[in-house]
Each structure stands twice: as C-alpha cells, then as structure tokens.
Amino acid sequence: MYGPQGNGGGSARRPAQRSTKVTVPEIRSRKGVSPIAMVTAYDFTMARLLDEGGADLLLVGDSLGMVVQGHTTTLPVTVEEICYHGRAVARGARRAHVVGDMPFMSFQLSPMHALENAGRMMKEGSFESIKLEGGEEIAEHVRRIVAAGIPVMGHLGLTPQSVHAMGGFKVQGKGDEAAERLIADARVLDEAGAYAIVLEAIPPDLAQEVTAAVSVPTIGIGAGAGCDGQVLVCYDLLGMFRELTPKFAKRFAEVGDQIVEATRAYVDEVQSRTFPAAEHSFKPNGPRRAATVPAAPAKPEFAPADEIPPHWQTH
Numbered sequence: 128m129y130g131p132q133g134n135g136g137g138s139a140r141r142p143a144q145r146s147t148k149v150t151v152p153e154i155r156s157r158k159g160v161s162p163i164a165m166v167t168a169y170d171f172t173m174a175r176l177l178d179e180g181g182a183d184l185l186l187v188g189d190s191l192g193m194v195v196q197g198h199t200t201t202l203p204v205t206v207e208e209i210c211y212h213g214r215a216v217a218r219g220a221r222r223a224h225v226v227g228d229m230p231f232m233s234f235q236l237s238p239m240h241a242l243e244n245a246g247r248m249m250k251e252g253s254f255e256s257i258k259l260e261g262g263e264e265i266a267e268h269v270r271r272i273v274a275a276g277i278p279v280m281g282h283l284g285l286t287p288q289s290v291h292a293m294g295g296f297k298v299q300g301k302g303d304e305a306a307e308r309l310i311a312d313a314r315v316l317d318e319a320g321a322y323a324i325v326l327e328a329i330p331p332d333l334a335q336e337v338t339a340a341v342s343v344p345t346i347g348i349g350a351g352a353g354c355d356g357q358v359l360v361c362y363d364l365l366g367m368f369r370e371l372t373p374k375f376a377k378r379f380a381e382v383g384d385q386i387v388e389a390t391r392a393y394v395d396e397v398q399s400r401t402f403p404a405a406e407h408s409f410k411p412n413g414p415r416r417a418a419t420v421p422a423a424p425a426k427p428e429f430a431p432a433d434e435i436p437p438h439w440q441t442h
C-alpha cells in the first residue's frame with residue numbers, strides 16, 4: 128500500500144496533498160465557485176501523476192479506442208475494455224474522482240440496458256460515476272441510472288460516438304436551431320439528475336448560455352472559458368498524440384518529443400555499449416574454476432544448407 132497520506136510521507140519537492148476523495152456533491156457545489164479540472168487517464172502510472180498534479184476528476188474515456196488502441200474512432204471500444212482500464216486508474220487515483228465513459232452501444236438500446244451496463248461498470252471497473260453521450264433521447268436512461276444511486280455525467284455537442292452521423296469530428300451547435308436544441312438537451316439532463324455535463328466543440332457563447340441555464344457544472348472541451356470546468360485528453364495535454372490535433376488540444380508539455388529523444392539516447396548507448404554501466408549491473412560473481420565450465424562445442428554460425436529443412440530453403 129502507499130500509506131494514508133497523499134504525498135507519500137513528505138518528500139520536499141511535493142506539496143502537501145489531501146488524500147480524501149473528491150466527491151460528487153463537492154463537484155456540484157463548485158459550480159460558480161472554483162473551476163473543475165478533469166483529464167482522461169487510461170492506466171495506473173498516468174493516473175498517479177495526474178492525481179498528484181491536482182486533477183479533480185480522471186475520466187477513463189472511450190477516446191482510449193483512438194489514443195491507446197489506435198482506431199480512427201471511439202466506436203470499437205467495449206465495456207470490458209473500459210472496465211480493465213478503470214481498475215488500473217482507480218488504483219492510482221488517491222484524490223481524484225474516477226469517471227467511466229459508457230462506450231458505443233452499451234447504453235443506447237433501452238433505459239434498462241443502460242442501467243445494467245452502468246451497474247457493471249461500477250462493479251467491474253471500480254468507477255465512482257459514469258458518463259454517457261446524448262440529450263433528450265437518453266433522459267430516461269439517465270433517470271434510471273441515477274435512481275439506482277449511480278452518479279451520471281452528461282455529454283453534449285460533439286459526441287464522438289455519432290461521428291458518422293455528424294460527418295466527422297465537427298463543431299456542433301452552430302445556428303439558432305442547433306443552439307436551442309443543445310440548451311434544451313442540457314436542461315433535460317439537469318432535470319434527469321446528471322451531476323455535471325461535458326460540452327464538447329461548441330461556440331463559446333453557446334457554452335456560456337448553457338452554463339447559465341443549468342444547475343450543475345458544465346465541463347468544456349473546445350467550448351471556451353465560460354464553462355464551470357475543463358477536460359482534455361491526457362496525451363493531448365502532454366503533447367504525446369500527434370495523429371490528431373483538435374484546435375482545443377493545448378499542449379502543456381512536449382512529452383512526445385522527450386520520449387523520442389530519450390529513446391534515441393537509449394538506442395545509442397546500447398549500440399556503443401555505454402549502457403548498462405557498472406551502476407546498472409549487479410555484483411559480479413567472481414572467477415570460477417575453469418574445470419567447472421565446459422567449453423562450448425564449436426558450432427558453425429549457420430546450419431549448412433543440407434541441414435536446413437526443405438520448406439525453409441528459399442534458394
């Protein structure tokens with residue numbers, strides 16, 4: 128175990144950090160008080176670092192289909208996969224609240240289907256709440272899940288599970304009609320009992336309107352500074368994901384460059400035999416009597432051609 132104190136016993140470099148969990152009531156109470164910082168995480172090591180950095184919520188996003196698995200959309204991700212990553216993240220999150228993203232087709236079928244999978248995610252994924260994409264069409268789903276004691280985060284605007292319906296990862300809520308629909312959806316989610324709502328890739332003035340129209344915090348990604356919080360994909364924030372660069376993905380570091388440089392240095396040292404040095408090696412065994420070590424029999428470097436099985440002989 129890692130001890131009861133969040134800072135691992137008072138290293139001088141690390142500020143004192145509370146180890147008590149961020150809770151759903153606390154998140155709700157921060158609307159209009161202090162901005163909420165959410166970031167995605169997919170494994171233990173990253174969760175530990177993001178938690179130490181003070182992230183309030185860690186989202187095990189279905190974006191893992193893209194940044195972890197290398198798919199071009201989030202659609203292939205399964206409940207099992209989200210749960211596997213959720214257990215790893217939960218072990219690393221001392222203070223941060225851990226949210227599980229309900230993957231494509233794990234909740235759409237019916238409110239009971241949504242409840243069943245939400246329950247599975249709480250049991251098998253160690254999550255403290257779940258998130259699902261959609262508005263009015265999933266209001267009953269949200270009510271059912273909330274009624275079972277599972278906190279629900281909503282997600283409106285650019286909902287990546289609808290990428291093919293949207294014709295790509297495109298800004299949403301443009302024009303009066305789309306804006307009115309989005310505000311109405313947000314109100315419905317609020318009334319259905321969602322404790323927060325992600326607003327993705329919408330005009331900042333619309334996000335501000337939505338934020339004013341609901342009683343719960345809005346968490347923006349590409350939705351301007353007027354939201355009650357922000358969320359970013361961890362690999363975007365760290366500058367590690369270069370395949371896709373949404374306008375809103377600010378890089379707070381260039382860890383990707385550092386990884387490439389570190390790998391180059393490692394490869395060079397392996398090739399020049401400067402790594403491993405003595406300090407990376409164990410104590411030598413010392414000399415042994417020659418008689419105890421039989422000399423290896425002389426072997427040809429390659430098997431003669433007539434010893435190579437016919438199906439391996441290419442010429």
Ligand SMILES: Nc1nc(=O)c2c([nH]1)NC[C@@H]1CN(c3ccc(C(=O)N[C@@H](CCC(=O)O)C(=O)O)cc3)CN21
Pocket residue numbers: 189190193194201285287296297298328360362363368371372373374375376
């Ligand atoms: N690494 C990563 N970061 C994300 O933010 C993210 C994922 N993956 N995967 C799941 C979804 C997909 N997302 C995306 C992907 C691309 C754009 C994008 O390129 N948007 C254009 C606007 C296009 C338009 O409206 O015409 C942009 O310039 O930002 C936006 C969101 C957000 N999510």
Ligand SMILES: CC(C)C(=O)C(=O)O
Pocket residue numbers: 167186187188189190191228282325327348358359360
């Ligand atoms: C970007 C966030 C909101 C998300 O849904 C994800 O990472 O899957």
Ligand SMILES: [Mg+2]
Pocket residue numbers: 188189190201228287
């Ligand atoms: Mg998602």
